[in-house]
Amino acid sequence: MNDQTTNQVAVAGFDSVTVRYGAVLAADAVTLSVPRGSVYTLLGRNGAGKSSLVRCLLGQQKPSSGRALLLGNDAWKTRRIAMERVGVVPEEPDVPPGMTAAQAVAFCSRLYRQWDGTGVAERLRRFAVPTTIPVGRLSKGQKGQLALALALGPRPELLVLDDPTLGLDVVARRELYEELVVDLADRGTTVLITTHDLAGVEGIALRVGILRQGKLVLDEDMETLKARFRRITFGRRPAAELVTERALTAMGAVRVAGGEWGFEAVVERFAEDGFGRFASEAGVVEPEARAMSLEEIFVAVCGEERGGVA
Amino acid sequence: MRGLLAVAQREVVDRRMWLLAALAAGLIPMAAPLLPWVDAGSVAEARSMLASVLAATLTAAGTLALGLSMVGSDLAERRLGFYFARPLSAGAIWWGKLAASFLIVVLVGVLAALPTALVGGNLVLRDLVGLTADGAVLAGGSVVFVLLVLALAHALGVMGRSRSVWIVLDLVAAVAVGGAIWAVGRRFMLAGPMTLMTWLLASSLTVVLAALLAAGWVQVAVGRTDPRRGHMALSATLWGTLGSFALAVVGYAAWVFAAIPSSLECLWEVMPASSGSWSLVSGSSAGRGDYYPVFLLDAATGRWVSLEPTPHWWWFTPMFSADGRRAVWLQPTGLDPSDTRQVVLAELSEPQPRPVATSLILGRSARNARLSPSGQRLAVLAEKTISVYSLPEAALVRASRLDAHSSQISIRFATDDELVVSVWPETGPSTATAVDATLWRFDVRSGKLERTGTLEASRYRDDWGIPADPLGELRLAFHPRGSEMELAMHDARTGALKASLLSQPDQPLLGATFLADGRIVVGESRTAAGEPARVHLFGRDGRLLRSVAMPDGKIGGFGSEVAPDVLAVRLGTLESWAGRGGNTVLVDLEAGTVRRLAAGHVPIPSVSWWSPGRTPATPGSAASRLFRTPEGGLALYDPASDSFTTILDTRWPRT
DSSP, X not given: OOHHHHHHHEXXXXXXEEEEETTEEEEEEEEEEEETTOEEEEEXXXXXXXXXXXXXXXXXXXXXXXXXXXXXXXXXXXXXXXXXXXXXXXXXXXXXXXXXXXXXXXXXXXXXXXXXXXXXXXXXXXXXXXXXXXXXXXXXXXXXXXXXXXXXXXXXXXXXXXXXXXXXXHHHHHHHHHHHHHHHHHHOOEEEEEOSOHHHHHTTOSEEEEEETTEEEEEEEHHHHHHHOEEEEEEEOGGGHHHHHHHHHHTTEEEEEEETXXXXXXXSSOOHHHHHHHHTSTTEEEEEEEEOOHHHHHHHHHSSOOOOOO | OHHHHHHHHHHHHHTHHHHHHHHHHHHGXXXXXXXXXXXXXXXXXXXXXXXXXXXXXXXXXXXXHHHHHTTHHXXXXXXXXXXXXXXXXXXHHHHHHHXXXXXXXXXXXXXXXXXXXXXXXXXXXXXXXXXXXOHHHHHHHXXXXXXXXXXXXXXXXXXXXXXXXXXHHHHHHHHHHHHHHHHHHHHHHHHOOHHHHHHHHHHHHHHHHHHHHHHXXXXXXXXXXXXXXXXXXXXXXXXXXXXXXXXXXXHHHHHHHTOOGGGEEXXXXXXXXXXXXXXXXXXXXXXXXXXOOEEEEETTXXXXXXXXXXXXXXXXXXXEOTTSSEEEEEEESSSSTTSOXXXXXXXXXXXXXXXXXXXXXXXXXXXXXXXXXXXXXXXXXXXXEEEEEETTTTEEEEXXXXXXXXXXXXXXXXXXXEEEEEEEXXXXXXXXXXXXXXXXXXXXXXXXXXXXXXXXOOSSSTTTTSOOOTTSSEEEEEEEETTEEEEEEEETTTOOEEEEEEEEESSSOOEEEEOTTSOEEEEEOOOTTOOOOEEEEEOTTSOEEEEEEOSSSOEEEEEEEEETTEEEEEESXXXXXXXXXXXXXXXXXXXXXXXXXXXXXXXOOSOOTTSTTOOOOOTTSGGGGEEEOTTSOEEEEETTTTEXXXXXXXXXXOO
16 A cells, blocks of 8 residues: 555555464454545454454554554554544543543643643533543443543544444443534544444444454445345245346345245345346246345344355 | 653652652651650650651552552553553653652652651661762662662563463573573672672673663563563563673673683782792783683693682682692682682693592681692691691591680691691781790691790791791791891791891891702891891801892892702882882802893792792792793793793783
């Protein structure tokens, strides 16, 4: 990946990044880029390698091979400088438990060239985070909100959120996403987020990457992704078995299930004209194509392996 | 720097409980009057003691606890990412936390002692500073110690928390590096070069501290938030540095101990055997600091035997048999100078002489060892017991306890079967006081130890500065006679006065020596009356045989007979204790003539203060013809050609 090019179009990225822990392969030659101004959602099951990649991107971990690129430069080598322009919300709140929120803010404010003290104070007030009691005594939601406030303090160009909603209740999640939306609307911050809260992130994600067993198996715009995945249901006459299988394969069926009630298939190369031909095949009864949520797509990609027509 | 200060400040605030605890502990000594076992008169003392103990304990505990947790806790609890997610360098994180921990430790000590100090308490720590000549050294040492413990505790904390198999490698490396340093240190301690030891200790401390500090920084810089990777980085840096240092030290030590006679740069000591061509030589060597290699060197062939130098080795300097074919010395078996000593010998007549350790181990109280003329027996004085050992059999031949009230005893072999024992009364620390000595005879064959007489009070004890009579019958002694000094000849066994040889004002002093055939030579420097310096030759009956006038006013010392009846006499004064200075004349005792040698050549003395009881060198032997060159080298004089052959190209020690 060319650094100069990346600097122009991508705020963060990975260039053939592999992460190994002994014999365990956490990330396998992952290459992706996060375009400026986008909200990139990196998805994957537990142990898929998301957090390892995030640590590499933040310069906290050196890849076994390849480079993590942060603001156009090697994250491992230029972490300190890059962090002036990057906000981080970690998976586990890591503000020292002895600090109060006010002390944490004061500490961080000394480290950055620009610091939005008013904005931070406003967010803490809005979140109702107590500023005078030690962070160790705050709820998990409050700790996450504090972390978000601190991450947005330096008006970052890039915001990295590593599963920020883990353990948060519904209200806290909603507040976090609302805050993100506000910041996105105000400043056009680039966001890289890893999460298991697919429903929550679906409304803001512009691009999606999916990791499966360390490999990046999907990396595309949300709009395109959602356009090409469909859940198709249909009935079938007994003699139409070969015909329907061929037609579903042509649409990229990733899962097919059948029963007394009929058949259901998830396809990853849905197209209206193709579906029209499928619907008109002899033996297909009452065909219907439904749009899928991000969660459904994720399950289809990372869940059971591709099955044959029942 | 901004980041470092922010981290340090944060750390101090976070650990402020230590300061509060120290302040609270500092108030405890104020309650000293309430303690039941403290009476009114000792309140101040009890308060001071309590404050000192509390301050020291809290400081030690704080150093350990802070060292273990300053980075390790954040790492283990996955909180170090908080710092790495900010524009903070690894250096700012590590040095900031270290600086804060150091400051807290210092403040803990100060706060714990402050209340007592404010009420005028005499803190033990303050006493220590008062006792030390340089308080800055103590302060500097404390700083180094605290930093060392902080960094060490940090390293141990990271190693323990990573739960990595690297900890096994750490243990192996620690044992290997520690073992190597200890082995080298022990070898140096046995050899006794204090300056080198000090450098080794100081450099070890410096390198260990630097390695620990650097390893801590590398652990943070490379490991960042990964405990295992951090552990690997820390261990690689720590053991890489310490291992390299240990290798360098081992290599240097091997080089130091591999010195050969030609490595000698400055020759400090030369002690020839009474016969033959072997000598003990010792000196300094370039790059080896104050490690002074010791060798037995054959001036005739250049063969040599390397001896293990030891601290205070001059008390047990190798002794030669009368024929110069055997050398015997005592080798300490431990680090303590008072440890037991093993008897080691070298057969110098063999083609390749080498040190051979005998099975004789002498007790820690053994001192004053003497070798018999034949080299077959070794007499050892331990407390008041005289023991005679057979070297070929490595067995005790005879032992007897001296019934004397003094421990100021000297022994000397008259023959292989007879020891002359001299006992001076205890006269306090000064041995310069002239007091009568009782003389004893120890018959080795019968084991009988009997008193044989009394030697009139003499200036020097134990024949210091005077060679022994090669025939074992006579003894020379200087007696104070008012403002004069009398040189007298006594019976060696009974102490009976046989003749008064010469009397002279105390300054300038007389010099005297036996010749190999038993005659006596006395040097008389220019007297107060202005008479020239002279050399007198006396017979064994005390009769003056000849006097020879010297060209200079002062006799510096006697060499040996470079040829029969040709005695080397040094003129002038010494410029250094190693023997530099003056010129030499050869005095023909038969013809009464004097001939100057090439300027600056000085003879090796026929006797030295560290070789009491040594007999004169055989005339014409290599031992009798050893000289120092004007530059300080060691040369062999050839009377026939009046020329010198350089044996060791050394120089004089700097004075």
